[in-house]
Amino acid sequence: MxxxxxxxxxxxxxxxxxxxxxxxxxxxxxxxxxxxxxxxxxxxxxxxxxxxxxxxxxxxxxxxxxxxxxxxxxxxxxxxxxxxxxxxxxxxxxxxxxxxxxxxxxxxxxxxxxxxxxxxxxxxxxxxxxxxxxxxxxxxxxxxxxxxxxxxxxxxxxxxxxxxxxxxxxxxxxxxxxxxxxxxxxxxxxxxxxxxxxxxxxxxxxxxxxxxxxxxxxxxxxxxxxxxxxxxxxxxxxxxxxxxxxxxxxxxxxxxxxxxxxxxxxxxxxAGYPGGAGGPAQLPAATPTANALPAGGGDDQGRRSMPSGLATAGRAGLGRRGWLTALGGTAAVIAVLVPAFLVGPKLLRGQSKPDPTGPAATGSPATSGPAATASTAPSGTPTASPSTSADPTRAMLAGQRRFLLHVVEIDRDLALPSHGELEVGDGTGEDALFVLEPVGVDYMIKSVNPEIAHRPCLGVKIDSKGYASLVGAECYATAATLFGIAREGKDDKGRTSYSIVNDEYGVVQWSPTKKEIYVEFLGDAPIDTTFSMVDRGAV
The missing domain is CATH 1.10.510.10 (Transferase(Phosphotransferase) domain 1)
Structure with missing residues (x-):
């Protein structure tokens, strides 16, 4: 008034x-x-x-x-x-x-x-x-x-x-x-x-x-x-x-x-279309999120895993945009009523996973093609379609391949040794190998180092002075262990580069003065550190 x-x-x-x-x-x-x-x-x-x-x-x-x-x-x-x-x-x-x-x-x-x-x-x-x-x-x-x-x-x-x-x-x-x-x-x-x-x-x-x-x-x-x-x-x-x-x-x-x-x-x-009329609109059942906090610190934000009906699709090569198609023809309705840029790369934090290689990279939901297809093995384990298997970038985003997490600006690779403190090095050894685990619309980043029995996932740890570092943490889906991955451009070898952002604590950065990886509250800070994923074979 x-x-x-x-x-x-x-x-x-x-x-x-x-x-x-x-x-x-x-x-x-x-x-x-x-x-x-x-x-x-x-x-x-x-x-x-x-x-x-x-x-x-x-x-x-x-x-x-x-x-x-x-x-x-x-x-x-x-x-x-x-x-x-x-x-x-x-x-x-x-x-x-x-x-x-x-x-x-x-x-x-x-x-x-x-x-x-x-x-x-x-x-x-x-x-x-x-x-x-x-x-x-x-x-x-x-x-x-x-x-x-x-x-x-x-x-x-x-x-x-x-x-x-x-x-x-x-x-x-x-x-x-x-x-x-x-x-x-x-x-x-x-x-x-x-x-x-x-x-x-x-x-x-x-x-x-x-x-x-x-x-x-x-x-x-x-x-x-x-x-x-x-x-x-x-x-x-x-x-x-x-x-x-x-x-x-x-x-x-x-x-x-x-x-x-x-x-x-x-x-x-x-709700008003075939399959929804005449009864309650059906939403996929929620998958509970573990209540335990990661050892690296942080808090549980009530964030939950991808609904069980979508989890298989997410691991079978569907990018953040492509998983909409797992719900059937309703993705076409969404594409008409919700502008395509709603799922574009600028909105990746907390809502849409990047699919840098397929049609969805333009910002439109994928309705066909490799990102929308998957098959199931007799055991019930999802397997990638041939197109997904042939595309290592998409397969890495789907959690199907190991990779080096390459810090583009310093030409070094992250490593998580058994002591749980993150390091940068030359990318040799199993402590430098990681795999993505899609969780809902975000990822956990997990080391495949067999010597790490506990705290194999990357997580944010806050010290008494408020400094946020990246450390090994238990692999529970909490605010401290979930990261969005946003496409930023290309590295010097033509590989897609990404920023890694934690919704609660900020962007993962490299400190030239401290010579270490840390997490910076986003604010006005520019994203100075990007990462590319170097394929190292199937999981």
């Missing part, structure tokens, strides 16, 4: 003329402004007390950079930001249209067609947001705009900067709205990070609210609501059909039991 300007409100921020106050939130105030080019924009000004906090400014800058990677077709595009301004501010696209909260308040629960459109639009936005390595953290009806051109999700991309700045987030205060918070958000003692699954829970609560006009865990106070979220099943009375099953899955207490945004989207798109 446009409230005009109040005494003390800024009239100009950087090059933007402030026109009116649009609203207030826990993180700051939002203003309507005019850009130097005459475009109307929304400017979010963060709380003044954060102006002199260097930790906040650094995280704010990093989160804005990530948010800029989100395709703007279903979100409010991030246009500009100034973390060094007093106070810091963020400029986003101004979207005309009421919020979902306003629509439900004025019109009541939505009809089936409009409800399905809302569910698809928000799931699509979350797929793009998560694909860019961003977690929304405050998804709610007020942050879903029903714009003339379609659904737009706003207010993503800076919540983590607030939440992670401990001196400004008190023990009993967190970013978000209680009614739409996942159970794990209330656990302030474990130190575990909030993962994308928290946004999936919020999606379920948002869709339930749109369908019924109430929150599925609504209580007479914030405390009562939180207790219901933690202990009670959702009240989905009034929500029927395939959408009820999807919402119920999204509202599971265990984050590992919830579908991903991409799985939600597939379930929504197939």
């Amino acid at each position: 446009n409230d005009g300007l109040r005494p003390g409100d800024p009239v100009r921020l950087g090059g933007y003329d402030v026109l009116a106050r649009l609203g207030d939130g826990g993180m700051g105030s939002v203003f309507l402004a005019r850009s130097p080019q005459g475009r109307r924009v929304a400017v979010k000004v963060v709380r003044p007390e954060l102006s002199h906090d260097e930790e906040f400014r650094g995280r704010f800058r990093s989160e804005v950079n990530r948010a800029r990677q989100v395709p703007p077709f279903c979100t409010a595009e991030v246009l500009d930001a100034d973390p060094d301004h007093d106070p810091p501010y963020l400029v986003v696209e101004y979207v005309e249209g009421p919020s979902l909260a306003e629509v439900v308040r004025e019109q009541g629960p939505l009809g089936a067609a409009q409800l399905h459109s809302i569910a698809v639009g928000v799931a699509t936005a979350l797929t793009a947001i998560h694909g860019a390595g961003v977690i929304h953290r405050d998804l709610k009806p007020a942050n879903v705009l029903v714009a003339p051109g379609g659904i737009k999700v706003i207010d993503f991309g800076i919540a983590r900067a607030f939440e992670a700045t401990s001196q400004h987030t008190r023990t009993n205060q967190m970013v978000g709205t209680v009614s739409y918070m996942a159970p794990e958000r209330f656990d302030t003692t474990s130190g575990a990070s909030v993962g994308p699954a928290a946004d999936i829970f919020a999606w379920g609560a948002v869709v339930a609210h749109a369908a019924t006009g109430r929150n599925p865990f609504g209580g007479d106070s914030a405390t009562a609501t939180a207790m219901r979220i933690l202990t009670q099943p959702p009240d989905l009375t009034g929500l029927d059909g395939p959408l009820r099953e999807l919402v119920s899955r999204a509202l599971e207490k265990d984050p590992a039991a919830r579908p991903t945004a991409r799985e939600l989207l597939d379930g929504l798109l197939t």
